[in-house]
Amino acid sequence: MILPIMTGGKLRRFHCTVNFTTSHSYTEALKAVEGVLEITWEELNTGHWSKVPLAPRQLYTAAAIIKIDILLRSYQQGCGDKTELLQSAMKTADLGILLGAPLSSGDCSMTRVAGLLSHALSMLSSGCISHWPALHLWRDINYLKKVAGARTVPIELGVHYVHPTWSQKLMTVAEFIEAHIVPQTGEATPIGYLAQHPLFEQVPELMSDIFEPEYCCLSDDLGEGAVTEETDINAWFGPKGTVSPLHYDPKHNLLAQVVGEKRILLYHPDQSENLYPYEGSFLNNTAQVDPEEPDYKTFPNYKNIIAWECHLKQGEMLYIPPKWWHHVRSLSTSFSVSFWWT
Ligand SMILES: O=C(O)CCC(=O)C(=O)O
Structure with a gap:
C-alpha cells in the first residue's frame, strides 16, 4: 500500500x-x-x-x-x-x-x-513474486539454517548505519538467527541486521528460490556498444525494528518483500534540499533529517516535505527509481531482496 x-x-x-x-x-x-x-x-x-x-x-x-x-x-x-x-x-x-x-x-x-x-x-506491484519458492521456504528459519546456517556473514549492529553506536560483526547465519531473529522484539539489543549483503553469490542454493525480475533487463543505456552490468542482488534479513536511514541509491531498484512487512517512506529527488544531505563525498546520499523524529529547529525545510508512505507486504515488490530518497523500517521479522540495475 x-x-x-x-x-x-x-x-x-x-x-x-x-x-x-x-x-x-x-x-x-x-x-x-x-x-x-x-x-x-x-x-x-x-x-x-x-x-x-x-x-x-x-x-x-x-x-x-x-x-x-x-x-x-x-x-x-x-x-x-x-x-x-x-x-x-x-x-x-x-x-x-x-x-x-x-x-x-x-x-x-x-x-x-x-x-x-x-x-x-x-x-x-503485487503478484510479481508469487511464483518464488522463497515465499514459503524462507518463512521457516530451520530451512534458512539448513541451507545457509554455517556461512559467515557481516551483521550490522545498532540503531542504523549513521548512529554513533553502530558497528559490524562477523557471525554465521545460524548464530545470527539464534541471537537476533529467534528472540522476541526488544530482547536482543543491539538490533542485528544482515543488510545489503550479496548472500546469493555466497549461497547459490538460495538463489534458486528466487528469480531476477525481467524488468532488470530494461537498461537506461541501450546505445550501440552499451555494456550491461550484472544486476546487484542483495539480501536484507532482520528482526522487527531494523532501520535503513533516509538515503538514495544511484541505480534502479526493485525491492521484493519475501517475508514480513516493511514501512517505507519515499521522497522525490526534488525534495533533496528539504532533507539536508550530509556534506562531503562519503555520506552525501544520506539525509541528516530523521523522518521519524524530525528536528524542525535544525532542519526547518523539512516542514515543506512531500513524502510517500508505503507498507510493503509479503509477496509485494516496490520499484524505487534512481535517486529517490527512501527510509525503511521493518515492522516484523523481515527478509527482502533488492535488485539494483542501471
Ligand atoms: O530494506 C532496507 O532496510 C533497505 C533497502 C534499501 O535501502 C535498498 O534496497 O536500497
Missing part, C-alpha cells in the same frame, strides 16, 4: 479543506464535491474556452483537490478498491490540470499531485 503524505507548502491546504470528512461518510463527501465538479464542468464547457473566466476554473481546481483528498482518505481507510481509488484520483488530477487554473500565481500543485499519483500507480 502506498499513500501520499503531503505536508507543508502549497499542499498543506488540501488537508485543511476537507476536515468535514470526519463527520460525514466518504461517500457523502464525494457526492457533494462531485456535484460541484459537475456544475463547474458545465460552466467550463459553455462558450469559447478563451472566454471562460478564471473563477470557475479555480473552483474546478479546488473541488478536484478536495475530491483527490477524499479518494486518498478512502484508500488509506481501505474503503473501496485501492487501484480504482488511485486511478480515479489520477483522472481527477489530470482533469484538474486540463480544465482548472492555479489557485495562486506560481501554484502548480495539480501537476505535482498528478505526478505523485502516477508514481503511486506504477511503483508497487
Whole structure:
C-alpha cells in the first residue's frame, strides 16, 4: 500500500479543506464535491474556452483537490478498491490540470499531485513474486539454517548505519538467527541486521528460490556498444525494528518483500534540499533529517516535505527509481531482496 503524505507548502491546504470528512461518510463527501465538479464542468464547457473566466476554473481546481483528498482518505481507510481509488484520483488530477487554473500565481500543485499519483500507480506491484519458492521456504528459519546456517556473514549492529553506536560483526547465519531473529522484539539489543549483503553469490542454493525480475533487463543505456552490468542482488534479513536511514541509491531498484512487512517512506529527488544531505563525498546520499523524529529547529525545510508512505507486504515488490530518497523500517521479522540495475 502506498499513500501520499503531503505536508507543508502549497499542499498543506488540501488537508485543511476537507476536515468535514470526519463527520460525514466518504461517500457523502464525494457526492457533494462531485456535484460541484459537475456544475463547474458545465460552466467550463459553455462558450469559447478563451472566454471562460478564471473563477470557475479555480473552483474546478479546488473541488478536484478536495475530491483527490477524499479518494486518498478512502484508500488509506481501505474503503473501496485501492487501484480504482488511485486511478480515479489520477483522472481527477489530470482533469484538474486540463480544465482548472492555479489557485495562486506560481501554484502548480495539480501537476505535482498528478505526478505523485502516477508514481503511486506504477511503483508497487503485487503478484510479481508469487511464483518464488522463497515465499514459503524462507518463512521457516530451520530451512534458512539448513541451507545457509554455517556461512559467515557481516551483521550490522545498532540503531542504523549513521548512529554513533553502530558497528559490524562477523557471525554465521545460524548464530545470527539464534541471537537476533529467534528472540522476541526488544530482547536482543543491539538490533542485528544482515543488510545489503550479496548472500546469493555466497549461497547459490538460495538463489534458486528466487528469480531476477525481467524488468532488470530494461537498461537506461541501450546505445550501440552499451555494456550491461550484472544486476546487484542483495539480501536484507532482520528482526522487527531494523532501520535503513533516509538515503538514495544511484541505480534502479526493485525491492521484493519475501517475508514480513516493511514501512517505507519515499521522497522525490526534488525534495533533496528539504532533507539536508550530509556534506562531503562519503555520506552525501544520506539525509541528516530523521523522518521519524524530525528536528524542525535544525532542519526547518523539512516542514515543506512531500513524502510517500508505503507498507510493503509479503509477496509485494516496490520499484524505487534512481535517486529517490527512501527510509525503511521493518515492522516484523523481515527478509527482502533488492535488485539494483542501471
Ligand atoms: O530494506 C532496507 O532496510 C533497505 C533497502 C534499501 O535501502 C535498498 O534496497 O536500497
